[in-house]
Amino acid sequence: MSTAEHPHSKLVIIGGGPAGLMAAEVARARGIEVDLYEGKGSVGRKFLIAGKGGMNLTHGEPKHEFVQRYGARAHEVGVWLDDFDADALREWARSLGVETFVGSSGRVFPSDLKAAPLLRGWVHRLRESGVRFHAHHRWLGWNEDGALRFATQNGERSIQAAAVVLALGGGSWPQLGSNGAWLPWLAARGVDIAPLQPSNCGFDIGWSDHLAARHAGAPLKPVAAYWRDGAGHEHTRQGECVITATGIEGSLVYALSAGLRDTIAEQGHAILELDLAPDRALARLQHDLAKPRGSRSFSEHLRRQAGLTGVKAALIHEVLDKKLLTDADIVAQTIKRLRLRLTQPRPMAEAISSAGGVRLEALDGNMMLRALPGIFCAGEMLDWEAPTGGYLLTACFASGYRAGRGAAAWLKG
Numbered sequence: 001m002s003t004a005e006h007p008h009s010k011l012v013i014i015g016g017g018p019a020g021l022m023a024a025e026v027a028r029a030r031g032i033e034v035d036l037y038e039g040k041g042s043v044g045r046k047f048l049i050a051g052k053g054g055m056n057l058t059h060g061e062p063k064h065e066f067v068q069r070y071g072a073r074a075h076e077v078g079v080w081l082d083d084f085d086a087d088a089l090r091e092w093a094r095s096l097g098v099e100t101f102v103g104s105s106g107r108v109f110p111s112d113l114k115a116a117p118l119l120r121g122w123v124h125r126l127r128e129s130g131v132r133f134h135a136h137h138r139w140l141g142w143n144e145d146g147a148l149r150f151a152t153q154n155g156e157r158s159i160q161a162a163a164v165v166l167a168l169g170g171g172s173w174p175q176l177g178s179n180g181a182w183l184p185w186l187a188a189r190g191v192d193i194a195p196l197q198p199s200n201c202g203f204d205i206g207w208s209d210h211l212a213a214r215h216a217g218a219p220l221k222p223v224a225a226y227w228r229d230g231a232g233h234e235h236t237r238q239g240e241c242v243i244t245a246t247g248i249e250g251s252l253v254y255a256l257s258a259g260l261r262d263t264i265a266e267q268g269h270a271i272l273e274l275d276l277a278p279d280r281a282l283a284r285l286q287h288d289l290a291k292p293r294g295s296r297s298f299s300e301h302l303r304r305q306a307g308l309t310g311v312k313a314a315l316i317h318e319v320l321d322k323k324l325l326t327d328a329d330i331v332a333q334t335i336k337r338l339r340l341r342l343t344q345p346r347p348m349a350e351a352i353s354s355a356g357g358v359r360l361e362a363l364d365g366n367m368m369l370r371a372l373p374g375i376f377c378a379g380e381m382l383d384w385e386a387p388t389g390g391y392l393l394t395a396c397f398a399s400g401y402r403a404g405r406g407a408a409a410w411l412k413g
Contacts, residue, residue, distance in 0.1 A: 010411050011035070012148060012161035014139045016043025017178075018393060019379025019400035020167030021122060022084075024131045026404030027165075032411055034131045035159075037150060038177075039138035044119045045176045046169070050393070051115025057093065058086040058390035060102040069391045071258060073384040076360045080398035083405070086390070089397055096121040107390055139168070141185035163374045163407045167400060170354030170380040171196040178380065180354075190371040192362040198351035199385040200392075201257050202249025203270075203342040211318050216245040218311035224275040225252055226337065229259055230266075238278055243311055247342065248272075254352065255387045261345045261355075274338040276312045285332035298325055306335060353392055355385040366406025367399065374410065378403035 011027050013020045016038035028034045036043070050056075059066060063085060070077040084092075090100045090108060098118050099111040110118055127133065137157070140149035147158040169178025180196050187193050221240035228234050239252030253260075256272070263270040277285065288305040302308045302316065315338055316331065324330050348354055358377050362369055369375045378399040386392050 010162040011165065011407055012037065012159060012163070013165040013167060014148070015167035015169060015177075015379065016040075016133070017167060017169060017379060017396065018044070018047055019396045019403070020165065021126065022397050022400030023165045023167060023376075023378055023404030023407065024126055025122075025129070026401050027408045028126070028129045028131050030405070030408035030412075032408045035134060036126075036131055037134045037137040037139065037159075039136070040177050041135050043123060043133065043135075044115075046173055046178065047119060047393075048115050049173070049176065051113075054113040055110050055115040055118065056107045056388070056390045056393070057100060057110065058089045058108045058394045060086065060106045060108050066391070066394075069389075070384055070386050070395065073360065077384055077386075077395050077398070079365075080395065080402050084398040084401040086394055089394055092397075093118060096125065105389075139182070141182075142189075163376070163411050165376045165378060165400075165403050165407050166381065167377070167379045167403070168381045170357055171348045172198070172351045172354045172380075174349055178354075182381070183357075186358065186369075186372075191369055192359045192371075194356040194359055194383045196348060196354050196356040197261060198345045198348040199257060199261070199355040200254040200352035200388055201261070201348075201350065202244055202253060202346040203247045203257075203260060203264075203272075204344050204346065205247035205340055205342060207243075207245075207247070208318060211243075211314055212245045215243050215311040215314050218243045219250070220248075220274070220276075220311060222278055223252070224278040225256060226273040226275070227256055227259065227271070230262065246346075248340065249346070251388060257345065257387075258355065258385055260342055264342060264344060270342045272340045272342055274340065276308060276315065276335045276338055277306060280306070282332055282336050285335055286329055289328035289332050302331075306332075308335065352388060353380060353385065355383070357381045357383045359383045366409065367403040368406055368410060376403040376407045376410075 011032050011034050013024050013036040016036060024034045024036050067074050067078040093100055100108050101111055102108055136153050137150040140151055143149050143158055147160050150157045168182045171180040183193055219240060219242050222238055224236055224238040226234060226236050241248055241250030241252045260270045285306055291305060293301040299313050302313050316334055320334055358381055360383055364370055367376045367378060379396045386395060
């Protein structure tokens with residue numbers, strides 16, 4: 001093993017996602033020498049992929065509503081947002097020459113909808129400020145002397161650091177670097193960690209071969225979802241989702257995924273009901289479907305009297321046998337409450353984000369690990385989750401801001 005180096009920097013940041021980059025910016029602005037190590041060949045890869053269809057930076061809703069999107073961790077994440085909230089994020093983008101706008105859904109985007117110009121400008125500014133970047137440095141934990149171990153293209157390298165910010169990501173999209181390999185290394189040093197789980201994910205249902213072959217990838221819109229929380233209270237939400245070969249996914253499902261996942265863990269399955277015709281009342285559907293169909297096929301009758309075609313009509317065939325298809329009341333009730341039994345979430349590698357990680361109780365108010373003084377954590381490796389819509393990214397930025405500030409204060413103290 002190589003002898004540990006003693007770099008000029010005082011602060012080592014491991015992970016080049018938004019949380020790590022923001023920690024570097026904040027610490028450097030406070031006069032701290034910063035070296036940032038990234039396992040891949042360049043920083044911000046997940047940031048770029050997330051922005052491929054339009055970079056959703058944050059959300060424009062009022063702050064008290066915004067904070068509630070973090071569920072059980074709303075209080076803790078709310079404290080981070082007191083430092084760096086959605087407005088601060090938009091102002092920060094403006095400082096890089098990137099204007100933003102609020103879309104019709106309330107989501108906030110760069111004016112050009114692109115992630116790459118924002119990332120390029122940011123990395124350039126960080127380099128100009130003196131942050132040193134080290135690509136192809138995959139963290140391997142610590143050696144016996146407490147030095148940081150890195151796998152590089154030229155063999156293993158060890159680095160001594162006065163302070164460290166870990167911004168290693170969770171367990172989603174492992175091909176981009178966030179593979180959760182760090183969990184056992186921190187756990188072995190007494191850090192309290194919750195198991196990683198998929199979040200903002202799809203679910204398996206187990207369609208017939210016919211439905212899977214014919215309709216995988218078909219969008220369901222608009223639909224309204226009905227589900228019950230852990231206390232048995234029913235909720236509803238309208239949106240869009242997509243049929244997959246094994247089940248269902250999409251923005252509406254992602255928004256409910258935390259509760260559905262937890263219900264499956266407790267009960268072995270979760271029930272999700274979909275209203276396939278949210279703009280039509282049950283009584284109207286019952287009346288219209290009871291009209292004689294003559295020589296028309298059932299599918300044509302559904303199209304004319306209920307406005308259902310394609311995958312929506314296929315779902316009615318999927319859950320009702322031929323005898324029940326002749327009962328207008330049952331068909332109407334099924335259209336308004338299509339009952340789906342979700343059996344398991346899709347694997348974490350397919351999820352947009354992950355839950356679990358370093359429990360927030362393991363950190364002090366400056367994001368430093370109580371069990372490891374001088375080691376700070378930020379981003380998705382922490383135990384919080386949020387729906388898509390800009391909430392994930394905003395909290396990553398905010399946690400990185402707080403960790404960078406905390407690390408700078410600790411070093412100066």
